[in-house]
Amino acid sequence: MLRLHEHPLSPYAQKVKITLRAKQVPFELLRPQGLGSGLADDAFAKGNPRREVPFLVDGDLRIFDSTIMLEYIEEKWPSPALMPNAPARRAMIRMIEDVMDTHFEAVTWGLGEVKYFRRATGARAETIRARAADQLAGRYRWLEEQLGDADWFTGDSFGRADLSVVPYVNAASGFGFPPPRGGALAAWLGRVNAVPAVAETAAEAEASIAGIGQAYRAVESGGFRRHYRDHRLEWMIRTGGIDIVTTGLERGDIRFTDGFD
Ligand SMILES: N[C@@H](CCC(=O)N[C@@H](CS)C(=O)NCC(=O)O)C(=O)O
Numbered sequence: 001m002l003r004l005h006e007h008p009l010s011p012y013a014q015k016v017k018i019t020l021r022a023k024q025v026p027f028e029l030l031r032p033q034g035l036g037s038g039l040a041d042d043a044f045a046k047g048n049p050r051r052e053v054p055f056l057v058d059g060d061l062r063i064f065d066s067t068i069m070l071e072y073i074e075e076k077w078p079s080p081a082l083m084p085n086a087p088a089r090r091a092m093i094r095m096i097e098d099v100m101d102t103h104f105e106a107v108t109w110g111l112g113e114v115k116y117f118r119r120a121t122g123a124r125a126e127t128i129r130a131r132a133a134d135q136l137a138g139r140y141r142w143l144e145e146q147l148g149d150a151d152w153f154t155g156d157s158f159g160r161a162d163l164s165v166v167p168y169v170n171a172a173s174g175f176g177f178p179p180p181r182g183g184a185l186a187a188w189l190g191r192v193n194a195v196p197a198v199a200e201t202a203a204e205a206e207a208s209i210a211g212i213g214q215a216y217r218a219v220e221s222g223g224f225r226r227h228y229r230d231h232r233l234e235w236m237i238r239t240g241g242i243d244i245v246t247t248g249l250e251r252g253d254i255r256f257t258d259g260f261d
Pocket residue numbers: 009010011012013035036037038051052053054064065066067101226227
């Protein structure tokens with residue numbers, strides 16, 4: 001059986017779980033020990049140089065990166081298809097997925113750094129949240145344009161683009177920034193969250209939020225070294241947190257990418 005190493009709050013892992021569930025492919029879920037500490041356990045680290053979730057094991061095959069997993073799953077279990085055939089539509093779907101995995105995720109990740117890991121508090125946290133709200137408003141406008149008058153981002157039915165958008169919009173909503181009320185995106189969000197594969201996955205994410213209320217203490221005690229990279233690192237700097245990065249690096253509770261060294 002497929003084994004998926006994951007964390008329920010990881011939007012990347014949610015993409016993979018929704019895909020497998022929509023296709024009714026059985027899989028086993030595993031939660032790696034030490035995720036986020038920079039000291040992940042051996043079973044998880046083997047064949048997974050990035051030490052990230054999701055990490056998919058299918059027999060001898062080990063795959064990192066959610067987008068690569070979604071491609072693999074679609075090729076191995078083509079039915080029901082979550083990607084339409086038209087090349088232009090496929091290109092659009094891949095662009096939407098990439099925007100969500102990078103530009104949108106940067107904001108929800110940053111809000112998590114402030115809320116759960118207390119990288120900023122008080123007025124400073126409010127300033128960062130206000131900037132995040134502006135950024136999300138722009139991303140929501142872009143998503144509304146992509147959706148247009150359609151019911152689904154993917155095309156005629158629920159599919160790859162929808163499952164790539166929903167984890168991030170649910171996360172932003174959880175931080176208090178839902179799509180504009182009464183708009184097409186809000187209506188789509190209601191529709192997509194009613195898809196059983198999405199509902200099950202979103203419920204797991206919701207249930208796990210309760211467990212991370214004290215996560216900042218793990219950072220303070222040195223047990224948790226947050227991974228700052230790529231779009232996330234850029235977001236923290238451009239949203240006013242360059243000193244958060246330098247302080248975290250000095251204290252050792254922020255790290256850059258390792259695993260290939
Ligand atoms: N591009 C990767 C990103 C995966 C990723 O960033 N995963 C995060 C959790 S959301 C992670 O495992 N980070 C490891 C860590 O913090 O140590 C994908 O699409 O799967």
